[in-house]
Amino acid sequence: MSNIGVWIETDHNGLKPANFGVVTAAKAGGTVYAFVFSEDGRNLSEELGRYGVDKVVFLNGDGPVERASVMADAVREYKLSTLLGLSSFKGRDLLARCACELEAPLALDATGIDLETGTVLKSHFSGKTTATIVLKGDVLVCGLRPNVIEAQEAPAETEEVVFSGNVPGDDGLKVLEVKKGESGKQDLTEADIIITGGRPMDSADNFKILEECAEQLGAAVGASRATVDAGFAPHSMQVGQTGKTVSPKLYIGCGLSGSVQHFAGMKTSKVIVGINTDKDAPIFGKCDYGIEGDLFEVVPALTDALKAR
Amino acid sequence: MKFYVCVKHVPDTAASIKVMGDADYDKTVKFVMNPYDEYALEEAVQQKQALGGEVVAITVGGKESVATLRSALAVGADRGILVTAGTVFLDSGKTAQALATAIEKDGGADLIFMGKQSVDTEGMQTHYRLAKTMKVPVANEVVSLTLEEGRVVVEHEVGAGDREVLELSMPCVLGATKGLNEPRYPKLPDILKAKKKPIQEMNLSDLGIADQADTATVAKLLALPERGAATMLSGSVEDMVKELIDRLSTEAEVL
Numbered sequence: 001m002s003n004i005g006v007w008i009e010t011d012h013n014g015l016k017p018a019n020f021g022v023v024t025a026a027k028a029g030g031t032v033y034a035f036v037f038s039e040d041g042r043n044l045s046e047e048l049g050r051y052g053v054d055k056v057v058f059l060n061g062d063g064p065v066e067r068a069s070v071m072a073d074a075v076r077e078y079k080l081s082t083l084l085g086l087s088s089f090k091g092r093d094l095l096a097r098c099a100c101e102l103e104a105p106l107a108l109d110a111t112g113i114d115l116e117t118g119t120v121l122k123s124h125f126s127g128k129t130t131a132t133i134v135l136k137g138d139v140l141v142c143g144l145r146p147n148v149i150e151a152q153e154a155p156a157e158t159e160e161v162v163f164s165g166n167v168p169g170d171d172g173l174k175v176l177e178v179k180k181g182e183s184g185k186q187d188l189t190e191a192d193i194i195i196t197g198g199r200p201m202d203s204a205d206n207f208k209i210l211e212e213c214a215e216q217l218g219a220a221v222g223a224s225r226a227t228v229d230a231g232f233a234p235h236s237m238q239v240g241q242t243g244k245t246v247s248p249k250l251y252i253g254c255g256l257s258g259s260v261q262h263f264a265g266m267k268t269s270k271v272i273v274g275i276n277t278d279k280d281a282p283i284f285g286k287c288d289y290g291i292e293g294d295l296f297e298v299v300p301a302l303t304d305a306l307k308a309r
Numbered sequence: 310m311k312f313y314v315c316v317k318h319v320p321d322t323a324a325s326i327k328v329m330g331d332a333d334y335d336k337t338v339k340f341v342m343n344p345y346d347e348y349a350l351e352e353a354v355q356q357k358q359a360l361g362g363e364v365v366a367i368t369v370g371g372k373e374s375v376a377t378l379r380s381a382l383a384v385g386a387d388r389g390i391l392v393t394a395g396t397v398f399l400d401s402g403k404t405a406q407a408l409a410t411a412i413e414k415d416g417g418a419d420l421i422f423m424g425k426q427s428v429d430t431e432g433m434q435t436h437y438r439l440a441k442t443m444k445v446p447v448a449n450e451v452v453s454l455t456l457e458e459g460r461v462v463v464e465h466e467v468g469a470g471d472r473e474v475l476e477l478s479m480p481c482v483l484g485a486t487k488g489l490n491e492p493r494y495p496k497l498p499d500i501l502k503a504k505k506k507p508i509q510e511m512n513l514s515d516l517g518i519a520d521q522a523d524t525a526t527v528a529k530l531l532a533l534p535e536r537g538a539a540t541m542l543s544g545s546v547e548d549m550v551k552e553l554i555d556r557l558s559t560e561a562e563v564l
């Protein structure tokens with residue numbers, strides 16, 4: 001058994017629920033240290049303890065370079081064998097910087113990890129294959145794709161500590177400003193359910209019918225590249241090879257042909273539903289449930305049926 | 310201004326990948342420039358057209374990677390550097406060391422453009438490793454940039470549609486993503502002209518890079534099976550929707 005660190009990500013709602021799956025993954029390896037940047041929040045220990053965190057370590061540091069440097073110090077201080085975190089936008093950036101500081105091997109967007117052998121599962125070739133990667137080093141760093149490991153409660157006695165690491169001097173990088181997107185929106189990559197619109201959406205306005213359905217499902221709304229390129233949806237909503245990679249438990253594709261590049265971003269979803277007017281559309285050859293029909297009829301009917309539940 | 314663009318030679322994303330043996334794949338498929346590197350290249354070419362200077366495309370890989378350098382030259386890079394290695398490394402630290410040494414040997418950079426990730430090994434880190442080796446700042450997922458005196462101001466995605474505005478001192482490394490620009494398609498005359506542009510070859514021992522063990526290796530590659538055909542629901546729209554909800558909650562247990 002060894003010491004495993006987990007970087008904890010928060011947003012305006014506090015702890016991201018997807019963190020708990022990462023903690024569960026860490027728990028398999030031994031003593032779990034949760035790294036929380038003090039600026040991100042203080043009252044998290046109770047929730048983290050429920051999933052088995054042994055020590056909550058509050059870290060100093062502002063900006064990506066400082067944070068990576070401080071976290072690397074903490075990894076050394078607590079003699080961790082592995083540092084885990086969510087492979088979100090922020091996670092990928094922070095874990096990559098931290099792995100460079102530690103000169104440690106790094107796997108991002110992993111879909112599984114064996115802490116004992118240092119092997120990681122991850123997608124290669126845009127989701128067409130799964131590679132088993134062996135990492136070699138004194139410390140390993142790994143970012144896990146959100147939702148790939150189911151969180152399990154494992155209450156532990158949690159201790160809080162504060163750790164101060166070195167902050168480098170002028171590092172040549174300054175954060176000038178954060179521009180908020182549409183506030184309050186859940187990030188696609190962390191959604192449990194996603195409903196996506198394809199080319200026939202035909203306008204930004206029509207996405208409303210997906211949003212109404214999403215509200216009933218507790219889902220986030222995605223878009224295909226065809227709709228993004230046509231200006232119906234922002235790129236932050238694009239799923240696929242040049243958009244986001246997602247693994248929700250339910251993915252509902254409305255008016256998607258089922259292109260290889262779109263599937264590269266969502267084929268690891270647990271259940272995929274296709275809604276398409278063309279019974280020969282490729283999507284019906286590679287999804288779980290198919291509805292041959294006009295999305296402008298099927299989606300509102302689905303919304304109504306969900307409301308009635 | 311001296312711009313470098315790191316480009317990787319990868320299988321076309323439309324190609325199907327046939328696994329061979331434990332951890333290899335059939336490489337007779339079509340190879341192309343890594344799609345994200347196209348945004349990096351386009352940006353370098355546009356900046357050079359605006360400010361003057363030179364664009365150098367560089368790749369680490371087998372001899373066949375020269376095809377990707379040629380396509381970079383057709384899009385507007387002035388010359389290419391091929392660092393020959395038996396194959397591309399999975400160990401991004403090694404790739405970064407080769408890139409850094411070659412760039413330094415070639416005279417050093419003002420700005421280095423890379424893609425945010427390669428679509429074959431999906432490492433998402435070579436740009437960070439390169440920046441660390443060269444001791445310069447790095448930003449990833451860059452969707453817009455402005456060059457100013459000795460500094461670059463970029464916007465990059467940080468999730469949920471939010472963007473961060475960053476200032477980096479130059480030289481620096483930038484990881485490009487979709488949205489930064491619209492990569493151009495080379496025209497026939499440009500493709501012909503590209504054949505005459507110089508490509509310099511270097512190998513790892515020219516660069517003084519010792520052959521060290523990889524810190525990451527692929528032990529196994531497994532084709533991810535496509536799902537079979539869908540269970541098609543039938544009846545009126547209302548019937549199908551009702552059946553879908555039933556099946557999603559009882560059979561699939563996701564609702």
Ligand SMILES: Cc1cc2nc3c(=O)[nH]c(=O)nc-3n(C[C@H](O)[C@H](O)[C@H](O)COP(=O)(O)OP(=O)(O)OC[C@H]3O[C@@H](n4cnc5c(N)ncnc54)[C@H](O)[C@@H]3O)c2cc1C
Pocket residue numbers: 197198199200223224225226227238239240241242243244254255256257258259260261262265275276277278281293294295296322344
């Ligand atoms: C390098 C590269 C990267 C790419 N990256 C991405 C990516 O990240 N994401 C992505 O999505 N694509 C990507 N693409 C594009 C991809 O190849 C497809 O062109 C795109 O996904 C098609 O989008 P679509 O399914 O919405 O539209 P289409 O392929 O046009 O399909 C529309 C479907 O809707 C059906 N339909 C029409 N009307 C209705 C209706 N009223 N109700 C229900 N169904 C209807 C049609 O039968 C059709 O099957 C990429 C392509 C390349 C070359």
Ligand SMILES: Nc1ncnc2c1ncn2[C@@H]1O[C@H](COP(=O)(O)O)[C@@H](O)[C@H]1O
Pocket residue numbers: 315316317318343345346349367368369370397398401404422423424425426427428430431432433434435436
């Ligand atoms: N072998 C290589 N030669 C040149 N550039 C590379 C190579 N491997 C990776 N890169 C660059 O690094 C970026 C990130 O790659 P990766 O870390 O593999 O996801 C790519 O988009 C390229 O710009």
